[in-house]
Amino acid sequence: MFLRILDRLEEILIAGLIAAATLLIFISVLQRYAIGVPFLYPYFYHFNLTWAQELCIYMFVWMAKFGAAYGVRTGIHVGVDVVVNQLRPEIRQRVILFGLFCGALFTFVVGTMGAKFVTGLFFTEQVSPDLELPRWIVFLCVPLGSYLMCFRFLQVGWTFWRIGELPQHDAGHVEGIEAAADNLHPKAIR
Amino acid sequence: MNSVFIFGLLIALMLTGMPISIALGLTVLSFLFLLTHVPIEAVALKLFTGIENFEIMAIPFFILAGNFLTHGGVAKRMIRFATSLIGHWYGGLGLAGVMACALFAAISGSSPATVVAIGSIIMPAMVQQGFPKRFGAGVITTSGALGILIPPSIVMVIYAVATGGSVVTGPSGERVLSASVGQLFMAGFIPGIILASMLGMVTFYRAWKNNYPRMEPATWWECLEAFRKSVWGLLLIVIVLGGIYSGFFTPTEAAAMSAVYAFFIAVFVYRDLKLRDVPRVLLGSANMSAMILYIVTNAVLFSFLMTSEQIPQQMVAWIERSGLGWVEFLLIVNLLLLVAGNVMEPSSIVLITAPILFPIAAKLGIHPVHLGILMTVNMEIGLCHPPVGLNLYVASGIAKMGITELTIAVLPWLLTMLVFLVIVTYVPELSLWLPRMLGML
Numbered sequence: 001m002f003l004r005i006l007d008r009l010e011e012i013l014i015a016g017l018i019a020a021a022t023l024l025i026f027i028s029v030l031q032r033y034a035i036g037v038p039f040l041y042p043y044f045y046h047f048n049l050t051w052a053q054e055l056c057i058y059m060f061v062w063m064a065k066f067g068a069a070y071g072v073r074t075g076i077h078v079g080v081d082v083v084v085n086q087l088r089p090e091i092r093q094r095v096i097l098f099g100l101f102c103g104a105l106f107t108f109v110v111g112t113m114g115a116k117f118v119t120g121l122f123f124t125e126q127v128s129p130d131l132e133l134p135r136w137i138v139f140l141c142v143p144l145g146s147y148l149m150c151f152r153f154l155q156v157g158w159t160f161w162r163i164g165e166l167p168q169h170d171a172g173h174v175e176g177i178e179a180a181a182d183n184l185h186p187k188a189i190r
Numbered sequence: 191m192n193s194v195f196i197f198g199l200l201i202a203l204m205l206t207g208m209p210i211s212i213a214l215g216l217t218v219l220s221f222l223f224l225l226t227h228v229p230i231e232a233v234a235l236k237l238f239t240g241i242e243n244f245e246i247m248a249i250p251f252f253i254l255a256g257n258f259l260t261h262g263g264v265a266k267r268m269i270r271f272a273t274s275l276i277g278h279w280y281g282g283l284g285l286a287g288v289m290a291c292a293l294f295a296a297i298s299g300s301s302p303a304t305v306v307a308i309g310s311i312i313m314p315a316m317v318q319q320g321f322p323k324r325f326g327a328g329v330i331t332t333s334g335a336l337g338i339l340i341p342p343s344i345v346m347v348i349y350a351v352a353t354g355g356s357v358v359t360g361p362s363g364e365r366v367l368s369a370s371v372g373q374l375f376m377a378g379f380i381p382g383i384i385l386a387s388m389l390g391m392v393t394f395y396r397a398w399k400n401n402y403p404r405m406e407p408a409t410w411w412e413c414l415e416a417f418r419k420s421v422w423g424l425l426l427i428v429i430v431l432g433g434i435y436s437g438f439f440t441p442t443e444a445a446a447m448s449a450v451y452a453f454f455i456a457v458f459v460y461r462d463l464k465l466r467d468v469p470r471v472l473l474g475s476a477n478m479s480a481m482i483l484y485i486v487t488n489a490v491l492f493s494f495l496m497t498s499e500q501i502p503q504q505m506v507a508w509i510e511r512s513g514l515g516w517v518e519f520l521l522i523v524n525l526l527l528l529v530a531g532n533v534m535e536p537s538s539i540v541l542i543t544a545p546i547l548f549p550i551a552a553k554l555g556i557h558p559v560h561l562g563i564l565m566t567v568n569m570e571i572g573l574c575h576p577p578v579g580l581n582l583y584v585a586s587g588i589a590k591m592g593i594t595e596l597t598i599a600v601l602p603w604l605l606t607m608l609v610f611l612v613i614v615t616y617v618p619e620l621s622l623w624l625p626r627m628l629g630m631l
Contacts, residue, residue, distance in 0.1 A: 014480065015473040018475060021247075026450045053244055056244070057243070057244060061242065063483075066480070067477055076478065077209035079209045080204045096206075102216055105216075113230070117238065173474075174262060174310075
């Protein structure tokens with residue numbers, strides 16, 4: 001139950017962020033040109049959108065961190081699997097588990113470094129240049145996203161250990177066309 | 191010594207099949223913990239601020255724009271337009287397939303998606319008309335790769351990001367600026383058209399020799415009607431290139447505008463996409479962008495490590511001592527990238543190799559824009575041959591052919607691409623002429 005809520009939250013957050021960032025930049029460009037038109041000028045000049053660019057960057061950084069965690073669940077992070085797929089199943093299973101464990105280890109280390117960094121910033125008065133948002137809020141995505149990603153790696157590893165299946169991403173998926181087979185990922189064991 | 195350790199560890203980790211981003215990050219971390227005294231805080235900061243760059247944000251926007259229009263319905267319109275124009279020539283549907291791929295590539299940044307979208311409609315039609323299956327599969331697999339050469343191209347944005355900000359010097363010690371996204375897009379235009387024509391010529395020749403079926407010529411009215419239906423999709427590339435060239439938008443803004451435009455066209459003009467499907471497209475695009483941005487973050491870290499270990503500088507010094515000219519150097523670059531293309535996907539290769547190759551190329555007087563186009567063409571070829579050609583895999587799925595058989599099927603076109611690579615490598619003007627004429631260099 002808790003897991004399902006987490007999954008939904010993750011999806012809503014990243015899809016919402018990419019949509020919001022697109023709209024934001026679209027509006028800021030429109031506004032820039034609307035100011036240039038004399039009769040529109042009085043309606044638009046008091047909107048100051050110089051912060052749009054900065055906000056867009058932060059939105060995408062947040063999207064990238066949480067989207068990377070979501071990507072572990074959907075199996076979109078590809079690696080070099082030419083060698084792995086040649087191995088005998090028992091050995092292949094160990095190598096794949098090792099890879100997933102390394103993913104968890106790396107994200108855990110990054111998350112911990114991020115947590116330290118954010119707590120350090122929390123006690124300073126640093127704010128971002130245009131939005132004047134406290135810096136620690138901006139960087140909060142690093143520990144949160146990385147720990148979530150670590151959790152996802154462990155989750156995928158656990159499922160793989162039990163059922164022998166890895167999440168697969170279909171690179172050639174096109175709307176309105178029947179799905180095609182793909183074999184770009186380490187094959188399932190069983 | 192250190193560079194051997196770094197690259198050895200990176201390759202060893204990558205061979206276990208773990209995600210490339212993780213392999214990059216772990217290499218940096220283990221190097222830092224074991225071998226240096228670079229303060230870890232400096233690296234941590236890089237990890238957080240590595241992608242705080244507005245130029246990088248063009249990547250998610252272009253992915254979103256492409257995904258809105260990467261739809262079977264749009265592919266059908268492109269195919270109909272291409273068929274009405276050139277379907278009655280030798281090569282018939284095959285030739286139209288090359289053109290449809292080139293058109294579709296102009297709106298979609300993804301090669302495998304182009305292969306699937308065009309291929310799954312045109313391949314069954316070709317078999318029905320009496321073309322051998324191998325012919326159709328060969329045409330579509332290779333033409334689909336046009337996607338990353340014809341702008342908008344995500345690989346080019348990545349190249350601009352990977353080389354941007356590095357301080358490099360030319361042959362006589364002057365500062366060399368890295369290539370901008372706008373320059374690269376313009377530069378990719380002519381090579382893209384030339385490659386499409388070369389692939390088309392091979393198709394034409396083979397169809398003429400084997401006397402494959404042709405289509406009935408379309409009337410002017412049909413051509414016009416097909417054009418009117420496909421023009422909304424094609425306007426996307428006009429917005430991107432025109433907007434950047436005229437200075438209306440920065441590349442990132444152009445990408446955002448094209449994403450909004452693509453949404454509007456897909457939902458309200460073509461009506462291929464229902465409003466309730468939009469969240470799914472958003473989620474898919476966010477997923478893909480986050481994956482690329484995650485590799486970018488870790489690759490930034492990796493190139494920071496290389497710079498602090500002076501690896502590019504050592505390479506430059508080594509090349510200078512060995513007395514290699516630009517001709518030999520580019521030969522080595524091509525071989526290196528083709529080998530890398532065997533096992534890795536394009537964005538990772540560019541992110542890892544571009545920061546090393548760019549300083550050396552600049553020292554030898556190779557234009558950064560030329561290097562970028564050359565790398566992109568290499569990536570295209572890598573997509574079409576085994577063992578890791580993404581295009582091959584998706585094409586084998588839709589053509590129901592084994593990889594081995596498909597590899598033989600793509601050979602004539604693959605060889606054409608290699609010839610094209612040699613031309614692009616040794617005729618820099620092919621890439622540089624258009625941006626120079628437009629005053630962008």
